[in-house]
Amino acid sequence: MMNLFHLIFPAAASTFGTPFDNFSIFLLVLCGGTTFAIFCTIFVFIVKYHHTTGAAEQFPLRKPQVLEYAWTVIPLGIFFFLFWWGTRVYLQIESVPAQGLPIFVMGKQWMWELEHTGGQKEINELHVPVGRAVRLTMISQDVIHSFYIPAFRIKQDVLPGRYTYLWFTATETGRFRILCSELCGTNHSEMTGWVTVMEPTDYEHWLEQNASVAGSIPDHVDDGSLVELGREIFEKKQCVSCHSKEGRAPSLIGVYGHEQFFEDGTSAKADDNYLLESIVRPSAKIVRGYPDIMPSFQGQLTDREVRGLVEYIKTLSGDQL
Numbered sequence: 001m002m003n004l005f006h007l008i009f010p011a012a013a014s015t016f017g018t019p020f021d022n023f024s025i026f027l028l029v030l031c032g033g034t035t036f037a038i039f040c041t042i043f044v045f046i047v048k049y050h051h052t053t054g055a056a057e058q059f060p061l062r063k064p065q066v067l068e069y070a071w072t073v074i075p076l077g078i079f080f081f082l083f084w085w086g087t088r089v090y091l092q093i094e095s096v097p098a099q100g101l102p103i104f105v106m107g108k109q110w111m112w113e114l115e116h117t118g119g120q121k122e123i124n125e126l127h128v129p130v131g132r133a134v135r136l137t138m139i140s141q142d143v144i145h146s147f148y149i150p151a152f153r154i155k156q157d158v159l160p161g162r163y164t165y166l167w168f169t170a171t172e173t174g175r176f177r178i179l180c181s182e183l184c185g186t187n188h189s190e191m192t193g194w195v196t197v198m199e200p201t202d203y204e205h206w207l208e209q210n211a212s213v214a215g216s217i218p219d220h221v222d223d224g225s226l227v228e229l230g231r232e233i234f235e236k237k238q239c240v241s242c243h244s245k246e247g248r249a250p251s252l253i254g255v256y257g258h259e260q261f262f263e264d265g266t267s268a269k270a271d272d273n274y275l276l277e278s279i280v281r282p283s284a285k286i287v288r289g290y291p292d293i294m295p296s297f298q299g300q301l302t303d304r305e306v307r308g309l310v311e312y313i314k315t316l317s318g319d320q321l
C-alpha cells in the first residue's frame, strides 16, 4: 500500500508526513471503496432486476426504514469523523510556532528569494537544519505565487502586499523540491528550487561560511541582515521625528504583539501584517488620538526594505528612541 501511495506522493520528510499521509490514505481507501461498492451494486441490480428476468414483480414495494436510517446515520457519522480528523491535521499545519527558526521568503516572477536572519541570502535554494521548527514569513513582489514543498506536505499562497506563513520540522537530511503551485505567468513551471536539510552542526557551519560573504561587501543597503537594513531605513526616513513619546505619531516601542485601538472604535493586535499595512497603507487604521497624517511608503520602499522595517520595529522595546 505504501509503495502504491508513493507513486502519487513523494516520501515524506517532515513531521507533517505521517498525519497527512494517514489521512490521505484513509480518504483514498474510503472513497475508492465506496465507489467500488456502488458500482458493484449497480451491476448486480442491472443483472438481477433486468425486466426480462421478471424479478422486480416478485417483491412488493415496502419502506425499509431501518435501512434508510442506517444509510443516513452511518455516512453522517463518517463525515463527522473525517471533519474531526481533517481539522486536527489542518490545525497542526496552521499553528505556526512563534519561536521557529525565522526565514524570509520572497516570491517573484519567476524565482524564490530566501533570507536568513543573519543576512544570508539564497535564490531557489534553502538550507535548514534537521529536527528544528522552521518558520517562513512570505510575501510576493508581483503576482500570487504558492510555496510548495511536496516532501514536507506544505503549501501556502504567497501574496503581494500581505504576509503569509508556513512552518515545518524536517525529519530527514537530504535535498527536496521547492515548487510554485500557482500559475503565475510564462515561466511558472520553472519557478522551482531545492531545500537542503542538514545536520545542525553542518547548518551552523554553512551559516558562518555564508555570513562572511554577506558581511564582506560594506556600504551597500542590500547586504546585512533585515534588522540592520530596517534600522538604516528607519534612520534615513527619519521615522523617529514623528514616532516618539509626545510625538505626532504613536511611539513604536513595544508596539509589536500588543493590542492597538483605533479611531473607528475597533482594535487589533499589532502583528507583522499590521505593521506592513501601517507602512504602505497608513490611513487604513488610525490609532486613536492621532491625526491621519502619515504618508504612504508604497512604491518608495522595496518589499525587502519594508520587511526590514517590520523586523526592526519588532526589536524595539525598552529604551531605544
Ligand code: CUA
Pocket: 107, 108, 110, 144, 145, 146, 180, 181, 182, 183, 184, 185, 188, 189, 191
Ligand atoms: Cu510563481 Cu507559479
